Amino acid sequence: MSIILPEPGSDAKGAARPAEAPIYIPAEETPHLHKEYKGILRWLTTVDHKLIGVMYLWFAFFSAFAGGALAGGIRAQLALPILTDGTNATMGLNAGKALLSPELFNQFIGMHASFMIFFAIIPGFAGFSNYFVPLLIGARDMAFPKMNAFAFWLLIPSALLMICSFAFGSTGAGWTGYAPLSTRTYSPNIGVDMWIFGIHLAGVSSIMGAINFIVTMSTMRAPGMKWFKMPLFCWTVLIQSWMALIGTPVLAGVVTMLLTDRLIGTGFFDPARGGDPLLYQHLFWFYSHPAVYIMILPGFGIVSHIMASFSGKHVFGYKGMVYATAFIAIIGFLVWGHHMFSAGMEPWLRAYFGFMTMLIAVPTGVKIFSWLATLWGGSIRFTVPMMYALGFIGLFTIGGVSGVFLANVPFDVQVHDSYFVVAHLHYVLFGGSVMTILGGTYYWFPKMSGRFLDEKLGKIIFWCIFLGMNLTFMPMHWIGLAGMARRIYTYRPEFLDMNRLISCGYLLMLAGGIMLLGNILYTLVAKKRTAGNDPWGVNATQHTLDWETKSPPAPHNFDRLPKIV
Amino acid sequence: MSAAAHEEEHIHLPEPTIWPFILVLGISPLPVAAILALRPELPLHYLWPAILGFGGFLTLVGTLGWVTMVIREKTTIDQTWGNNTLTMAWKLFLLSEAAIFSAFFGHLFYTMYHAESRAILGNTWPPIGTPHIALSIPALGTGVLVASSITCELAHKALLRGRRAAAKNWLMFTLILGFIFIGMQGYEWGHLMSYFGFTPSSSYVGTIFYLITGFHGFHVITGLLMLFVVYARMELGSFDRRRHFSMNAASWYWHFVDVIWLFVFFVLYLGIQPSAH
Ligand SMILES: [Cu+2]
Numbered sequence: 057m058s059i060i061l062p063e064p065g066s067d068a069k070g071a072a073r074p075a076e077a078p079i080y081i082p083a084e085e086t087p088h089l090h091k092e093y094k095g096i097l098r099w100l101t102t103v104d105h106k107l108i109g110v111m112y113l114w115f116a117f118f119s120a121f122a123g124g125a126l127a128g129g130i131r132a133q134l135a136l137p138i139l140t141d142g143t144n145a146t147m148g149l150n151a152g153k154a155l156l157s158p159e160l161f162n163q164f165i166g167m168h169a170s171f172m173i174f175f176a177i178i179p180g181f182a183g184f185s186n187y188f189v190p191l192l193i194g195a196r197d198m199a200f201p202k203m204n205a206f207a208f209w210l211l212i213p214s215a216l217l218m219i220c221s222f223a224f225g226s227t228g229a230g231w232t233g234y235a236p237l238s239t240r241t242y243s244p245n246i247g248v249d250m251w252i253f254g255i256h257l258a259g260v261s262s263i264m265g266a267i268n269f270i271v272t273m274s275t276m277r278a279p280g281m282k283w284f285k286m287p288l289f290c291w292t293v294l295i296q297s298w299m300a301l302i303g304t305p306v307l308a309g310v311v312t313m314l315l316t317d318r319l320i321g322t323g324f325f326d327p328a329r330g331g332d333p334l335l336y337q338h339l340f341w342f343y344s345h346p347a348v349y350i351m352i353l354p355g356f357g358i359v360s361h362i363m364a365s366f367s368g369k370h371v372f373g374y375k376g377m378v379y380a381t382a383f384i385a386i387i388g389f390l391v392w393g394h395h396m397f398s399a400g401m402e403p404w405l406r407a408y409f410g411f412m413t414m415l416i417a418v419p420t421g422v423k424i425f426s427w428l429a430t431l432w433g434g435s436i437r438f439t440v441p442m443m444y445a446l447g448f449i450g451l452f453t454i455g456g457v458s459g460v461f462l463a464n465v466p467f468d469v470q471v472h473d474s475y476f477v478v479a480h481l482h483y484v485l486f487g488g489s490v491m492t493i494l495g496g497t498y499y500w501f502p503k504m505s506g507r508f509l510d511e512k513l514g515k516i517i518f519w520c521i522f523l524g525m526n527l528t529f530m531p532m533h534w535i536g537l538a539g540m541a542r543r544i545y546t547y548r549p550e551f552l553d554m555n556r557l558i559s560c561g562y563l564l565m566l567a568g569g570i571m572l573l574g575n576i577l578y579t580l581v582a583k584k585r586t587a588g589n590d591p592w593g594v595n596a597t598q599h600t601l602d603w604e605t606k607s608p609p610a611p612h613n614f615d616r617l618p619k620i621v
Numbered sequence: 622m623s624a625a626a627h628e629e630e631h632i633h634l635p636e637p638t639i640w641p642f643i644l645v646l647g648i649s650p651l652p653v654a655a656i657l658a659l660r661p662e663l664p665l666h667y668l669w670p671a672i673l674g675f676g677g678f679l680t681l682v683g684t685l686g687w688v689t690m691v692i693r694e695k696t697t698i699d700q701t702w703g704n705n706t707l708t709m710a711w712k713l714f715l716l717s718e719a720a721i722f723s724a725f726f727g728h729l730f731y732t733m734y735h736a737e738s739r740a741i742l743g744n745t746w747p748p749i750g751t752p753h754i755a756l757s758i759p760a761l762g763t764g765v766l767v768a769s770s771i772t773c774e775l776a777h778k779a780l781l782r783g784r785r786a787a788a789k790n791w792l793m794f795t796l797i798l799g800f801i802f803i804g805m806q807g808y809e810w811g812h813l814m815s816y817f818g819f820t821p822s823s824s825y826v827g828t829i830f831y832l833i834t835g836f837h838g839f840h841v842i843t844g845l846l847m848l849f850v851v852y853a854r855m856e857l858g859s860f861d862r863r864r865h866f867s868m869n870a871a872s873w874y875w876h877f878v879d880v881i882w883l884f885v886f887f888v889l890y891l892g893i894q895p896s897a898h
Contacts, residue, residue, distance in 0.1 A: 079868075092637060094819075097639075100639060100642050101637035101642070102637055103641075104634075104637075167809075197634065199710070201635040202640070202641050202690075203641075205638075205641040205642070206641035206645065209641055211641050214650075216649070217652060246656055249656045253652035253655070253656070256652070257648075257652075263717050264715075267710050267714060270713055271713070275705060275706050275709065301716060302717070302720050303720075304720075305717045305718070305720035305721040306727075308719075309725060319660070320659065320821070320822075321821075322822055324728065324825065324829070326825075329823070329824050330824050330825040330826070331730070331828070332732065332735065332825070335728060335731050338727070339724055339728070342727075348854070496816065
């Protein structure tokens with residue numbers, strides 16, 4: 057694949073456009089200079105996909121710190137608990153009382169999850185998709201720039217509702233909000249109502265984003281960019297958007313049922329009137345299993361770009377990667393029951409869900425091996441983004457393998473609601489999603505800001521996060537197998553040492569996160585813009601359009617629309 | 622000069638706009654108002670009309686500002702290209718709507734399938750306490766909606782052929798049929814509630830019955846509003862053969878509502894007949 061960027065002054069032949077692409081005919085004859093506001097108003101009024109993308113990323117970054125602070129509360133409680141045998145292990149910090157009350161502890165757990173999922177990981181990927189999908193397909197903006205801004209702003213009230221709901225006893229029932237614990241009988245405060253509305257707004261935002269991405273990629277690709285010339289990151293965002301489009305409304309539907317149960321007294325989940333709490337779980341997981349892929353697929357795309365870039369090769373098995381991603385997405389909608397093995401389910405259904413879940417390991421394996429084959433024989437450069445990508449492979453494989461464990465019904469019933477599950481999901485969501493977001497941050501930071509993040513410090517941060525991550529979540533496998541239950545503020549004495557070790561791992565990750573924030577702020581304020589069009593020097597092998605324009609790109613992205621041949 | 626060559630000299634970027642932000646500002650207080658309104662025990666309960674009014678006002682301002690801006694853009698930019706993208710976005714939106722309905726229908730199937738294990742309501746489907754919902758009104762409603770779909774399509778065809786008067790007439794028929802449907806639905810609800818005392822909170826069947834028919838009815842009303850806007854714009858003469866995206870959108874929506882109703886009738890109404898089991 058090669059790209060032709062018509063030189064200024066050449067005729068328009070090089071940039072013939074596809075039939076559906078936008079043709080703008082300006083109103084006046086003078087070159088169109090569009091209005092721009094200054095200061096805060098510039099951000100409030102922008103419809104530029106790049107600025108919106110940057111706002112998404114900052115929003116996600118701060119949400120990650122908020123979610124991380126909640127995790128800190130959880131780790132503090134578990135490092136300094138009152139044990140089940142009554143031993144006071146608080147080291148004199150809080151005589152005779154646990155740091156967090158049992159209810160508050162549960163709220164911390166639920167809010168940590170809600171925040172990390174809806175406001176850190178999903179918007180984090182939305183930030184990269186917004187910034188880079190139009191660049192990578194050679195478009196000037198998204199198909200619906202105003203709707204794009206609207207979708208971002210919706211996240212603010214959504215997050216505010218969720219934060220405020222914390223003061224009114226929300227998420228005591230966990231981020232899953234299982235009925236009947238989340239019904240009015242057991243969660244009488246308005247916190248859950250606010251939490252539900254928060255999910256509604258976040259859901260509308262992600263449906264709008266999904267529609268926008270699908271339409272953008274379907275109609276605005278540069279001339280000559282056939283479907284199978286589209287970079288992998290775009291493919292993963294496209295498939296992710298389809299999943300969000302079909303899955304999110306179901307989540308909205310089920311929390312709406314919960315809301316009407318709570319506010320106007322309907323009986324969806326009230327057994328006394330024939331309602332069924334188990335149904336909540338079915339509908340909830342119908343969204344929330346695919347949500348796992350909504351939270352990881354763009355990461356697959358980012359890793360593909362990083363791997364290929366720093367191996368100096370094309371990604372191995374491009375088409376296979378696309379098909380594997382699509383296959384994961386389709387199967388992803390058919391496996392939700394694996395979250396409910398211990399909740400009561402016909403044996404044949406358990407067998408079905410277990411089998412389908414294990415089936416997902418096949419396309420996932422295709423991807424892992426394709427990445428490894430991309431490395432094979434390449435001239436590998438150990439840059440910081442590459443280290444995150446390599447770290448991702450290892451960690452995500454561990455998370456995937458423990459996922460296959462959990463797909464086995466007998467095993468799942470055994471470790472259900474233990475720390476083994478916590479370990480598994482964090483290897484997938486931290487080892488998978490967060491590592492790719494961090495890798496993407498390092499990879500595209502020069503493009504977005506024109507400045508390089510410090511490589512040396514970057515490596516220190518990487519090792520803090522990578523080692524801290526393993527120190528935190530690896531021992532959870534062991535204490536989980538040994539029987540430590542999750543979502544409970546206390547535990548048996550034999551787990552004390554291990555929990556303190558885990559909390560040390562948390563501190564290591566926290567140190568990494570704070571250094572990263574400091575480094576980003578310092579770089580933005582103090583460093584000069586030195587990055588050229590292709591700051592990593594990878595475009596000779598990659599031929600992707602993000603490296604064909606200035607760093608950072610001008611508002612119109614490309615002076616001349618590129619043509620792909 | 623060809624359009625493409627023209628563009629080479631003038632890069633048009635969408636203008637910055639404050640309306641999406643204002644709209645979000647208007648939407649934000651609405652959940653608070655809803656919670657306060659439906660929770661009379663809260664200390665600030667009495668504030669809900671004020672909050673609703675404030676949010677509603679800003680929402681209206683934001684929407685109008687946004688719409689005005691789009692209409693102004695239409696006069697300066699050739700947007701015929703936009704019809705493709707808009708149509709696609711609209712279809713995707715309807716797909717997501719269908720996904721919400723499927724969550725509700727999923728509930729219905731699930732409860733039907735598990736009815737035998739509901740000792741509390743007599744282990745039967747439909748459960749004890751479900752009135753015999755007469756089929757006459759919904760059957761008539763099905764006819765009315767299907768007919769309205771046909772008239773809507775005729776209006777669309779007439780518009781495509783440039784026969785604006787005929788299009789307007791067919792659209793008027795569609796509107797009237799839609800109103801008849803809503804009237805019948807309202808009558809049925811009133812009858813069920815007052816005569817049988819069958820309400821959303823009487824049992825899980827009541828809950829799902831009113832949720833599905835209510836959510837569908839809400840869509841019918843939305844569809845009627847869209848058709849009304851289309852009618853008004855025809856009256857103002859703002860369509861031509863080539864540019865009538867809102868007619869396309871409204872008719873797509875109307876057919877969608879019609880199809881959903883067929884599911885409502887054949888699955889929900891026929892499903893909760895006593896003889897159905
Ligand atoms: Cu799952």
